[in-house]
Amino acid sequence: MSARGECGHRPRALNRCVTTLRDIPLSVLDLSPVVSGSDAGTAFRNTLDLARYTEALGYHRYWLAEHHNMPGIASSATAVLIGQVAGATERIRVGSGGVMLPNHAPLVVAEQFGTLEALHPGRIDLGLGRAPGTDQRTAYALRGPAGLSAEDFPQRLAELIGYFEHEEGRPVNSVAAEGNKPPVWLLGSSGFSAQLAGMLGLPFSFAHHFSAENTLPAIALYRDSFKPSAVLEEPYVMLGASVTCADTDEHAQWLAAPNGLTFLSLRKGRPIPLPTPEEAAAYDYSDLDRVFLEERMSSNIVGSPETVRKGLESLLADTGADEVMITTTTYGQDDRKRSYQLVADLVK
Numbered sequence: 001m002s003a004r005g006e007c008g009h010r011p012r013a014l015n016r017c018v019t020t021l022r023d024i025p026l027s028v029l030d031l032s033p034v035v036s037g038s039d040a041g042t043a044f045r046n047t048l049d050l051a052r053y054t055e056a057l058g059y060h061r062y063w064l065a066e067h068h069n070m071p072g073i074a075s076s077a078t079a080v081l082i083g084q085v086a087g088a089t090e091r092i093r094v095g096s097g098g099v100m101l102p103n104h105a106p107l108v109v110a111e112q113f114g115t116l117e118a119l120h121p122g123r124i125d126l127g128l129g130r131a132p133g134t135d136q137r138t139a140y141a142l143r144g145p146a147g148l149s150a151e152d153f154p155q156r157l158a159e160l161i162g163y164f165e166h167e168e169g170r171p172v173n174s175v176a177a178e179g180n181k182p183p184v185w186l187l188g189s190s191g192f193s194a195q196l197a198g199m200l201g202l203p204f205s206f207a208h209h210f211s212a213e214n215t216l217p218a219i220a221l222y223r224d225s226f227k228p229s230a231v232l233e234e235p236y237v238m239l240g241a242s243v244t245c246a247d248t249d250e251h252a253q254w255l256a257a258p259n260g261l262t263f264l265s266l267r268k269g270r271p272i273p274l275p276t277p278e279e280a281a282a283y284d285y286s287d288l289d290r291v292f293l294e295e296r297m298s299s300n301i302v303g304s305p306e307t308v309r310k311g312l313e314s315l316l317a318d319t320g321a322d323e324v325m326i327t328t329t330t331y332g333q334d335d336r337k338r339s340y341q342l343v344a345d346l347v348k
Contacts, residue, residue, distance in 0.1 A: 021312055021324075021347045027061035028054050028340065029097050029240055029327040032074040032081065035274040036331070043074040044081065046333045051085045053337050055092040057344040062089070063097030063127060063325065069138040072262055072273045079112040086120040095125025097205065097240070097325065098187040102132045103142045106156050107174060110163035114177030124182040127205060128157065130193050154196060157186075183231070185238075190214050194222040201229025208315070209242035209327060212299030219319055238323040241315060242300040244330065245342040249303040255330045255339075256302045257281060260293045267292065276331050305342050312346075 030050060032043040051062050064081050067073040075081055078096050086094040099109055109126075117124045130153045132139045163174040164181035186197035186204055189211035197204040204222045208215045219237055226235040242259070246252035257280040264285075265272045275283075285293070301311035312324060326343060330336045 021309065021316070024316070024321065025060035025323045026058075026343065026347065027063065027093075027238070027323060027325040028059050029063050029065060029325045030075065031065045031067065031327070031329065033274050033329045034072050034074050036272075036276055036279065038273070040074040044084070046336075047075075047081065048085060048088045049333065050337060050340070051089050051092065051094075054340050054344075055089045057341060058347075059092060059340070059344065060323070061093040061095060061125060061325065063095045063125065065097050066100050066103070066129075068103075068142065069135065070266075071271055079109075079116065082124070083116055083119070086116065086123060091123075093123050093125055094120070095182070095185075096127045098127030098129040098185070100129045100132055101153060101156055101160070102130070103139065106160035107163060107172065110160050110174050110177040113182050114164065114174060114180040117180040117182045118176065121180075125185060126182045127185040127187050128160075129187045131189075153192075157196075188218065191218050191221045194218040195225045198222045198225030198235065199227060201227050201232050203232060203236040203238065205238040205240060205325065207240045209240050209299060215239070215319065219321075236323075237319065237321045238325055239315065239319060239321045240325045240327060241312065243308060243312070243326045243328055243339065243343060244300070244302045245305060245308045245328075245339040246335070247304060247342075249307055252303045252307075252339075254281075255332075255335050256297075256300065258331055259300070259329055260297050263296050264289055264293060274329060274331055305346060308343060309346050312343075 028050070030047055032047045034040055034043045054062060062085055064075045064078050064085065066076060066078040068076050078099055082094050082096060101109065113124060113126045161184060163177045164179070166173055166178045184202055186193045186202050187207065188194055188204070189207040191214070194204055194206070198221070206215060206218050222237065223235045228234070244252050244256040246255055254277050257277055258275045261275050261280045261283055262272060301308050303311070315321070316324070326340070328336050328339045330339065
């Protein structure tokens with residue numbers, strides 16, 4: 001493999017004890033948040049601004065997540081947004097975290113990402129998820145009655161990967177995809193994609209910020225299932241972590257509070273744009289609401305630089321992750337940029 005390998009990372013030896021952030025790349029996961037009183041256009045401009053800013057700070061990847069029918073998330077047309085981010089930056093790798101394959105025909109995804117790779121060679125990542133990532137009505141609107149189920153994922157994944165190579169006699173080939181294959185990642189929050197990624201010898205990204213209780217079992221399953229491939233000689237794990245960093249613990253908690261209210265509103269079936277910290281503080285939380293928030297937000301790393309350093313290094317010590325992808329959502333764009341700056345300063 002090259003110095004960074006096909007997956008755009010520096011391979012490191014198995015069983016190496018990672019205890020410091022300086023040992024690993026840090027990356028960015030962005031959902032293009034729509035905040036209270038704003039709109040999608042502003043969210044997209046903020047995404048481009050943050051991508052350029054985090055590239056200058058030295059972050060390794062910038063991934064966009066696919067979500068639909070969510071008033072607080074604008075990154076639904078993921079491939080389109082990836083192209084815009086790649087065009088606005090120069091070095092940072094740009095990709096999907098991820099494309100939800102049940103929502104799309106494999107040929108369409110291959111053509112989209114083949115085009116992106118051809119336009120931005122060596123900078124595109126194709127992260128794929130198994131879940132639709134939305135409600136049934138939205139999934140129907142995306143794909144109609146012929147929509148795929150999560151159980152079809154291995155077959156559709158094989159079909160998708162196949163389009164990046166020309167096959168004589170195959171009735172359908174993709175001119176845009178052939179010879180323009182970006183690194184393929186599997187994403188997950190449970191064991192299915194972990195095991196599949198291991199069996200196929202692909203890199204694996206686990207959504208620790210969504211499913212902290214499954215983090216260690218899924219990573220163990222991935223490593224136990226891993227078979228060396230032309231892509232990877234050894235397992236490669238990237239963890240998604242929700243981080244809010246500010247100059248003090250108290251200010252970081254204030255900035256992070258709106259995230260809790262958005263999750264609570266989603267749980268109650270009333271999703272909302274990201275509220276202000278003042279709106280989050282004024283909300284009338286019930287005792288059950290507070291229990292839910294305590295459980296839901298317990299895996300988030302929130303605080304001053306020292307608190308965040310300890311949280312991230314504890315996560316690395318527990319998991320031996322090869323890379324951490326940080327997602328930070330705050331009402332104010334300057335607060336979000338400041339958080340990424342403070343985290344970047346930890347590795348200098």
